[in-house]
Amino acid sequence: MEGNKMLTIKNLHAKVGEKEILRGINLNVKEGEIHAIMGPNGSGKSTLSSVLAGRDTFEVTEGEVVLDGHNLLELSPEERSWAGVFLGFQYPIEIPGVSNVNFMKSAVNEHRKQKGLEPLTSAQFLKLMREKMAIVGMDSSFSSRGVNVGFSGGEKKRNEIFQMAMLEPRLAILDETDSGLDVDALRIVATGVNNLKRPDNAFIVITHYQRLLDYIVPDVVHILYKGQIIKTAGKELALEVEQRGYDWLING
Amino acid sequence: MGELNYIYAPESPLTEQFRCRVPMKGTRQLFIVNGGVQGTTTPFSISLEKGQVMEDILQVISVRTEGSPLEIAYKNTLHFGEGSQARLLLCSHTFTMDKFVTDEEVEVHLEDRAMVEIVVMQNEHNDAVHNTRFNIKAGADSSLKMSFLTLHGGNIDNKVTVDINGEHADVDLSGLYLVDGHQEVSNTVQMNHNVPNCTSSQLYKGILDNEAKGNFSGIIYVKQDAQKIDAYQANHNLLLSQKAKINTQPQLEIYADDVKCSHGATIGRLDENELFYLRSRGIPVNEARLLQQMAFAYSVLEKISNAELRERMENLVEKRLRGEFSNCRDCSKNCC
Numbered sequence: 001m002e003g004n005k006m007l008t009i010k011n012l013h014a015k016v017g018e019k020e021i022l023r024g025i026n027l028n029v030k031e032g033e034i035h036a037i038m039g040p041n042g043s044g045k046s047t048l049s050s051v052l053a054g055r056d057t058f059e060v061t062e063g064e065v066v067l068d069g070h071n072l073l074e075l076s077p078e079e080r081s082w083a084g085v086f087l088g089f090q091y092p093i094e095i096p097g098v099s100n101v102n103f104m105k106s107a108v109n110e111h112r113k114q115k116g117l118e119p120l121t122s123a124q125f126l127k128l129m130r131e132k133m134a135i136v137g138m139d140s141s142f143s144s145r146g147v148n149v150g151f152s153g154g155e156k157k158r159n160e161i162f163q164m165a166m167l168e169p170r171l172a173i174l175d176e177t178d179s180g181l182d183v184d185a186l187r188i189v190a191t192g193v194n195n196l197k198r199p200d201n202a203f204i205v206i207t208h209y210q211r212l213l214d215y216i217v218p219d220v221v222h223i224l225y226k227g228q229i230i231k232t233a234g235k236e237l238a239l240e241v242e243q244r245g246y247d248w249l250i251n252g
Numbered sequence: 253m254g255e256l257n258y259i260y261a262p263e264s265p266l267t268e269q270f271r272c273r274v275p276m277k278g279t280r281q282l283f284i285v286n287g288g289v290q291g292t293t294t295p296f297s298i299s300l301e302k303g304q305v306m307e308d309i310l311q312v313i314s315v316r317t318e319g320s321p322l323e324i325a326y327k328n329t330l331h332f333g334e335g336s337q338a339r340l341l342l343c344s345h346t347f348t349m350d351k352f353v354t355d356e357e358v359e360v361h362l363e364d365r366a367m368v369e370i371v372v373m374q375n376e377h378n379d380a381v382h383n384t385r386f387n388i389k390a391g392a393d394s395s396l397k398m399s400f401l402t403l404h405g406g407n408i409d410n411k412v413t414v415d416i417n418g419e420h421a422d423v424d425l426s427g428l429y430l431v432d433g434h435q436e437v438s439n440t441v442q443m444n445h446n447v448p449n450c451t452s453s454q455l456y457k458g459i460l461d462n463e464a465k466g467n468f469s470g471i472i473y474v475k476q477d478a479q480k481i482d483a484y485q486a487n488h489n490l491l492l493s494q495k496a497k498i499n500t501q502p503q504l505e506i507y508a509d510d511v512k513c514s515h516g517a518t519i520g521r522l523d524e525n526e527l528f529y530l531r532s533r534g535i536p537v538n539e540a541r542l543l544q545q546m547a548f549a550y551s552v553l554e555k556i557s558n559a560e561l562r563e564r565m566e567n568l569v570e571k572r573l574r575g576e577f578s579n580c581r582d583c584s585k586n587c588c
Contacts, residue, residue, distance in 0.1 A: 053532050054531075056528075078535060081531070081532055086532075092529070093526055093529040095526050096547060097550040103535075104533075106535050107533040107535050146547075163533060
C-alpha cells in the first residue's frame with residue numbers, strides 16, 4: 001500500500017563558508033516509510049540532517065524542502081519541530097543546570113500550545129514521562145539530572161529516542177544513532193524506534209553500518225557521496241555496501 | 253530564648269505603614285524605612301546571645317521612600333554570640349522614583365562556633381545608587397554562608413571584607429547580578445585568611461545585557477604562616493549583547509606555602525550548540541535562552557538552603573530575566 005507524500009527535497013544545495021557540501025539532493029519520503037542514508041565519511045550525511053533541522057551554520061544556496069506543505073527552509077528550528085521534524089543528534093548536547101524533566105516539560109508544552117492544547121499538569125506530565133522512559137529502558141533517576149550531563153554514550157542516545165517518544169514527530173531524522181553503541185544499547189535504541197513506527201510517520205536513518213539496519217529494517221536505502229545521492233535501492237543495498245564497500249558505487 | 257532587639261512584625265501595633273504583602277511562612281519581619289527602624293530613626297542592630305538559636309528566618313526589609321533626604325548613610329551591626337545560629341534575609345527596595353543614594357555599612361561579627369546564613373536581595377529602580385560595605389569578622393569554628401542577589405538597580409556597589417580570625421572557620425560568599433539597560437553593578441571581595449586551617453569560597457556570576465556594566469574584584473589574602481588554607485574564587489559572566497561590559501579581576505595574595513588556593517574568571521556568551529538543541533525540540537528561542545540563563549544562575553541560587561526561599565528567589569530571577577521588571581517603574585512591586 002502506498003503512503004501519502006510527506007517530505008520532498010528538491011535540488012538541495014548547502015555550503016559552510018565557501019565550501020559546498022550538499023550539491024543537489026533529491027529525496028521523497030512517504031508516510032510509513034523508513035529511509036536509510038549511507039555513505040563514506042565527509043559525504044554530507046550529517047550536513048543534510050542539520051540543514052533539515054535548521055542549523056544556521058549551513059547556508060542553503062538552492063533548492064527546496066517541503067514537509068506536509070510547509071516550506072521548511074523558511075522556518076526556525078522550533079517551528080520545524082512544531083511542524084513535526086525531529087533530529088536525533090549524533091552528539092547529543094550536554095546542558096548543565098537544565099534538568100531533563102524541565103527540558104521536556106518545556107518542549108512538550110510548547111508543542112501542545114501550538115496545537116491549541118492546555119499544558120499538561122505536573123502529574124500528567126510525569127506519568128507520560130515514565131511511560132516513555134520505559135520504552136527505552138531509562139531509569140527514572142535520569143529525569144532530575146541535567147540534560148545529558150554525565151550520561152554515557154549509550155545513555156545519551158537512549159535519551160534522544162526518549163525525547164522522540166515524548167514529541168511524537170511526523171519525521172524523525174536519526175543521525176548516526178548507532179555510533180558509539182554496544183550491541184545491547186543498539187538493540188534497545190532500535191526497539192524504541194520500532195515501537196514508535198506508525199503508518200502516519202516516517203524515519204530517515206543515517207548510518208555508516210549495516211548493523212543498525214538489521215534491527216531497523218529500511219524500505220529504501222540511499223547512498224550519499226560528495227553531496228549527492230548516487231544510488232537508491234531497497235534494503236539489500238545496505239547489505240551489498242557492507243560486503244563490497246562504497247568503491248564500486250563511486251567508481252561505477 | 254533571650255530577648256531580641258527587633259520588632260516581631262505580626263505583633264506590631266503600627267498600622268497604615270509599610271508591610272510586606274507576601275510574607276513567607278516561618279519568617280519574622282523587621283521594616284526599615286529610610287535607614288531607621290519603622291517608626292523611629294534608629295538604624296537596626298541585631299544581637300544573638302551565646303548559644304541562641306533563632307528558628308525563624310529574620311527578614312529585614314529596607315525601603316527608600318519619598319520625603320526623606322535623597323542621600324542617606326547609616327551603620328548597622330549584626331552580632332552573633334558564641335555558638336548562636338541564625339538565618340537572615342536582607343531586602344532593599346525603592347518605593348518612588350527619587351534619585352536615592354544609600355550608603356550602608358554593616359558590621360558583622362560571628363563569635364566562635366556561630367552558624368549564620370545571610371541572603372541579600374537587592375531590587376531597586378534604575379536611578380537608585382546603593383553602596384553596601386559589609387565588614388565581617390569570623391571566629392573559630394564559625395560558619396558563614398552569604399549570597400548577594402542583585403536583581404535590579406541603577407548603580408549598586410557591594411564591598412565585602414572578611415577577616416577570618418579563628419581556626420576552622422568556613423566562609424562561603426556568592427553573588428548573582430542581573431544587569432541591563434544602563435545599570436552598573438560592582439562586587440568587591442577582600443577575603444583575609446589571618447589564621448591557619450580555614451576554608452573560604454567565592455562564587456560570583458553575572459548576566460549582563462544592553463549597555464550594562466559589571467565589575468568584579470576579588471582577593472584571597474593569606475597571611476604569613478596561615479597554613480592549610482583551602483580557598484576558592486570564581487567569577488563567571490554571560491554577556492548577552494555587544495555593548496555590555498564586564499571588568500573582572502581575580503587576585504591571590506599568598507604569604508604561606510602550604511595552602512590550596514584557586515581562582516578563575518570567565519566571560520562568555522550563551523552556548524550556540526545548547527541553544528540549537530533546545531530549539532530543535534520546539535522550545536522557542538526566547539524560552540531557550542531563558543532556560544540557559546536560569547541554568548547559569550542555578551549554581552548560586554542552589555546555595556540558599558531554605559527550599560521555599562530558594563524557590564521564591566528562582567521565581568524572581570526568572571521574572572527578571574523575562575524582562576518583567578523593566579515594565580514597572582517601581583521595582584518594589586516585584587517581590588514574589
